[in-house]
Amino acid sequence: MAMTDLLSAEDIKKAVGAFSAAESFNYKKFFEMVGLKKKSPEDVKKVFHILDKDQSGFIEEEELKFVLKGFTPEGRDLSDKETKALLAAGDKDGDGKIGADATLASESC
Template identity: 45%
Template structure:
C-alpha cells in the first residue's frame, strides 16, 4: 500500500473494499467501502497522483487495469469488462482516459 494512500484512507477500509472486489469490481462499491467517496478534492487529487503511474495527468486504460494494485500489491488486475465499465463511468469527455476532475466527480457520485 502506498503511504500516500494510507495517509488518506484507513488501511482496514482499503482491505474491506478489496475483499468486496474479489468476486467482481464496481467503482462505486469500491469508492464507498474504501472511504474515497467522503474525501476532499485535495485528498482525491493526492490519490489520483498515485493512480496516475506515468504522471501523464490522466489515468489511462493500463493504469485502470492495475487500479486495485495501487491499494495493495496482492490485489488482482481488473478484467477487460471491469476496466471498460470503469473507464465509461469516469470518462465524461470521451477522450479514452480519466483526468483528475473526472476522477473527483466519479468518486463523489457514490
C-alpha cells in the same frame, strides 16, 4: 505519498477483499468502502495522482486495469470488461482517459 496516508488500511483491505472475485468490481461500492466518498476534493485528487502511475495527469485504460493494486499490492487486476466499464464511467469527454478533474470517485458513490 502512500494510499494509507489518505485512507484507512483496514478500509482498503475490506474493499479490495469484497471485490476479489473476477467480474465482481463495482467502482461506486468500492470507492464508498475505501472512504473516498467522505474525502475532500483535494484528497480525491491526491488519490488520483497515486493511481496515475506515469504521472501524465490522466489515468488511461492500461492504468485502470491495475486500479486495485494502486490501493494495495494484494489487489487483483481488473478484467477487460471491468476496466472498460470503469473507463466509461470516468471518461466524461470521450478521449479514452480519465482526467484529474473527473469526479468519478466522489460522485454518487
